[in-house]
Amino acid sequence: MINQELLAILACPKCKGPVRLNAQEDGLICETCALLFKIRDGIPIMLIDEAEKIN
Structure with a gap:
């Protein structure tokens, strides 16, 4: 499980857009x-x- 605080600040390295958990x-x-x-x-x-x- 990924930390929710980390998930909130992560962005796609290609487009810098948001990412979501699958x-x-x-x-x-x-x-x-x-x-x-x-x-x-x-x-x-x-x-x-x-x-x-x-x-």
């Missing part, structure tokens, strides 16, 4: 860029090169 709570989604940033051991991996493209 339904499984194992990643952060940027709707604008259609990218999923995985969360590993409670730490969001906010690297564009490691993000997964979604729909």
Whole structure:
């Protein structure tokens, strides 16, 4: 689980837009860029090169 205070200040590294927790709570989604940033051991991996493209 990610800390809610951390979630409130995180932004997409590509567009600087907001990110939201996905339904499984194992990643952060940027709707604008259609990218999923995985969360590993409670730490969001906010690297564009490691993000997964979604729909």
